[in-house]
Amino acid sequence: MPTGRSKTRRRLRRQFRYLYWSLTVWRRWGPVWASAVLIGLVACLFAGGSRLSHELFFEIYDHSRYWPLLITPFGLGLSVWLMHRYFPGAAGGGIPQAIVTLEPAGSVLRDRFLSLRAALGKMLLTLLGISSGATFGYEGPIVQVGAALKYSLSRRTYRNEGQARSLILAGGAAGVAAAFNTPLAGIVFAIEEMGRTFDQRASRTILFSVILAGLTAIAVMGNDTYFGRASAAELELGASWIAVPLCAVLGGVLGGLTATVMLRLSERLPGPLHACRLRFPVLFAAACGLVIALIGIASGGTTFGTGYFRASDILAGHPEGLENYGLLKLVTMLLSFISGAPGGSFAPSLAVGAGLGLNMAELLPFLPATPVILLGMVAFFAGMTRAPLTGFVIVMEMTDSSTMIIPLMATALIAANLSRFLTRRPLYEGQARLILHPAAAKPTAAPGAN
Template identity: 45%
Template sequence: MWLSPHAWRRRLVFWVGAILVGAISVVFAKAADWAQLLFHGMRSEAWWSPLLLTPIGFVVSVWLVRKVFPGSEGSGIPQAIAARHLRTHDERQHLLALPIAAGKILLTLLGLACGASIGREGPTVQIGAAIMLRLARFGEIAHERGLILAGSAAGISAAFNTPLAGVVFAIEEMSRAFEQRTNGLVLTAVILAGIASLGLVGNYSYFGSTQATVVQQADWLLVAVCGIGGGFFGGVFSGTILAGSRWARRVITTHPLQRSLLIAGFCGLAVAVIGVATNGATFGTGYEQAKSAVEGQALPATFWLAKLVSSLLSTLSGIPGGIFAPALAVGAGFGSMVAEVLGSDAISLAVVLGMAGYFAGVVQAPMTAFVIILEMTGNNGNVIPLMIAAMLGYGTSRLVAPQPLYRSLAWGFIEAERARQAERVRHEAAAAPPEVPKG
């Protein structure tokens, strides 16, 4: 078996796929940075330009989603989760085809180039899953569900340079279990994607680094407030997304394209107004603001709330784009505000605790939250406080929004695909010639 040419072909195809996910993640990250620089360059030339550029960009993006790249909307994580629950390759292709992955990249870059408050990490999950699904067919690898899981984990690992978080994300969010037959696939994919990322950009901390830890009793108050408060607002964000998505589906039922474009235009205009009012702070991923806060620079007290609303509108608009980086920026701003209100000098500590509480509240995946922040900031001395903040955030969020965000959105894609398959069966049955009675 080990020396079988067919087995070696499968291994080589899988290894190439994992390395490809890592390389594409790096290129995507560089392109995302360029798109944001392009937008801010235009904004610096004319402060009012987002008031035109952002709503127009949102409308164009949603039109392309509807007409050219159906299935590319939103984060991309729900599509990858849904694909694991579908039964056939053809069903999965409607969510993870390579043209959809290409559209995901292009339209996420378009969103960043017009000021949307979105991230690239969720889209990287869908892209990684799509690459692995395509190579599964090319390499004649039967276990498609395992490869989708591996591609998703590799995407998170390469996007954040957090290999351990990639594995935890696969366990906690994508599969809710670690199947023995897929653990090797996930670990190998994460390792190879990580090697590709390291080879192209080197080792780095995504949000800078901090050595701030809990050193006195007053710091535990920061843990409690950031965990509970972050979780509450994360739950509000998550619940509003789910309620808003259901409302949007009802509203666009009779005129899907026209009303989708109208919603996108309104959301884009609102995002532009907030961005102009905050002097551009809420546009884009929020990476720069979060990085500066992690390194000890206080953020404006209202930044987190403005960023939360801007991210909410960007998500509800229906454009492709993730919520990971904006959520971490919101959490950083919330932690900074808490430190200011409580009169604490431990800004960096409050920031990472706020990131853990809010992020865990949004995605309701506490292990992923504290591991990803631990790896991103390089602070190994803060494990227990981060774990507590993440668990407090998760527990509080569950009280506010009982339904997990990604899982709930995934079921929408599953139900839509099942309805499409049922309609296809009815159409084929109606088109079939009637049976001629024998005799």
């Protein structure tokens, strides 16, 4: 029979063992959970800053439509100067930079792209570009910021390369989920776009990070969908199928051509413009800003900014004055891209798709406009990125249009496959390759790829 003293010793050993394992779990997973919550908070801060930057620009624009002739060139030039001077790791759109750190050859670049300094610079310079009226979004940069926060704050917890990759994937996924309020799209994005060789062991880290970041963003900003809720009465499944072939072909071809152009411009600009960008990057960015300002003034101010509000107007059935929005927004997106200023094209591409969807809806006047516009959005996005799963999931979640999941899926798959005939590599993967192999850019990669 055990004595009372031996029972006490066994009970104390169990308690110490429980305490030891509890401390071990907290030491290992605490930074992972804390960084996920921080990503959610940073995404809310980024979203609020983007909205305030956009409103600030238009308050100035309302005083005089000619102010952008000064503000946009100065803002883009200042952004490029600050990037070269203080934040070299903040260059580019964010997604290619996060992808490249997942590659074995890109692990040496993690200290450059995934540092807290790079994350801070990416946020500040992206907001500077948005406040200048350029066609930038924060949703691409938040992928790099999320990956940087997760990697930098949790780097002491991983023991091997696989765990390091898991942290980067989880940070990028959490950033997308919190930025768009689309948890499913965040997971799909991590698997399809960032982790093309996905490690199943990363799933727990990604799920925990997406859930915590998403809940944090919802607690701060509410549970509203990104572009509002599409009317269920307008999302007629039968009618939508008629528009699938047209939207998929036109959106896929235009998206594929856009990706081809962006990749070629990442390698080299035509003629003397390439040497000009290399020798005078600040002046070149200012010149791009001047052209963006002229287009914005000519369009009545519709092409300035991220495109979020214009896309929302189109989906809400208020397309007045936006008949040429899709093509004009595409031009300003390309100009913002080649300027070299940090900023993303993830959300602006959805705005371009909404404008093109509006044009497709005009070709099919016998159909409700909303489903055609949604199909145009997913077609252009899937054609440009060649990420069909992310495309239809993110549009479905952003507009609460789950009743259209089959037409959205079909459109995304057709558009992405058509894009394969126009561009050899997906956009973000191609930009990541230019970072890894800058010699292929002859002689250097463009700012959008750096």
